[in-house]
Amino acid sequence: MRIRTTVAAVSGAVVLSGLALPTAQAADSHKGHTKITKVVVNGGKDIVVGTADKKITMTVTGTDPKGIKDGFAALWYGKKLDWGRLDGMLGPAKEPRCTKIDAKSATCRIVTVAHPRGLKNSTAGTWNVVAGLLGKGRAENHVIKEKYKTVRVQRAxxxxxxxxxxxxxxxxxxxxxxxxxxxxxxxxxxxxxxxxxxxxxxxxxxxxxxxxxxxxxxxxxxxxxxxxxxxxxxxxxxxxxxxxxxxxxxxxxxxxxxx
Known part of the structure; x- marks a missing residue:
């Protein structure tokens, strides 16, 4: 199975090699034994955006019996993760980099950039984090959580x-x-x-x-x-x-x- 990408369309981000989200409405998806164990956004601190671009680092850590192949994370604002109706989206700015912890686990680092010109003042406050991991192997085991956690994106x-x-x-x-x-x-x-x-x-x-x-x-x-x-x-x-x-x-x- 190959999960098709829409990341480039919604945020100008690069197309991920192995993992991305459904083309219309995202929803939790899980196949096999791939698990997300931890997601950290901006070092665990609130994201404060002024009038200049703000780089934000996100990490997704998880496990799969055959190891982790790829990872994904993005921030979104709205009632539900419907790509065509979101009030705000901060997606990957470049290819994620996954670092192996052991044979079964890895941490994937994703970088996004908050451009003030692309943000609405009304969206300051609580945002959602969508996160996913792709396991190794032909079966392409994976996990996607559209609301893994929340973070605050604030006006400086x-x-x-x-x-x-x-x-x-x-x-x-x-x-x-x-x-x-x-x-x-x-x-x-x-x-x-x-x-x-x-x-x-x-x-x-x-x-x-x-x-x-x-x-x-x-x-x-x-x-x-x-x-x-x-x-x-x-x-x-x-x-x-x-x-x-x-x-x-x-x-x-x-x-x-x-x-």
Whole structure:
């Protein structure tokens, strides 16, 4: 049996030599004793994509009584793995490379590239991983799991902070402003991330830990602004805890000299 490929059609990827997916709707498929034992995407970390291309490495490990011949993995977004109706697909960018572990098992390395121009902002969040392995031998034993696991593909975030005036007299007001933005994949720029809770933190000079002073929400332009009373020298920073669609980010502390 030979499993026909559609990878090239959906993502511009190379045609795999031995393993690919059905031409219309993918579905779990299994023949023989081929097994997937582990799939790792991006080293187990969330995939954060900004406005530049992002290379993503996936590995599929498994076994077959006669050994592993080929492997496949891709990321997809949608309700089901129907090639013609997917909202997002990240397929192999080049031939996978399988490394033999022993006579029966191997790990196949697959590389894909997330191009922001090909992503929809609305798809930021949870994606599915389709994975497959092809066993050696004439029977071409194989296994394909269209939803082996899920991963998060997120829009990169940026956060700034500025505390002024510097220096400031003790007891006077310090204005702490900043802005939270995130990657807009469709325009390939960073745009305001509105209505998000952000913590204002302070660390007194000579201490090692920041303390949360208050929590603000970003306005319609993604901006933050508040005032606090100056008491001692120290650094102010903003901290965003992240969301399903965008990762946590912490602004570098801005030091204020209190006189």
């Amino acid at each position: 975030t940026r956060l700034t902070v500025n505390a002024s005036p510097e220096p400031v007299k003790k007891g006077e007001a310090v204005t702490v402003s900043g802005a939270l933005t995130r990657a807009d994949w469709e325009s390939r720029t960073y745009a305001a991330y509105t209505g998000q809770p952000v913590k204002l933190q302070f660390k007194a000079e000579g201490t090692s830990a920041y303390t949360t002073l208050k929590t603000l929400k970003t306005d319609a332009k993604g901006q933050l602004k508040t005032t606090v009373k100056a008491s001692v020298d120290g650094s102010f920073r903003y901290v965003f805890g992240g969301s399903a669609a965008s990762p946590a980010v912490t602004a570098a502390g801005d030091f204020v000299d209190v006189r």
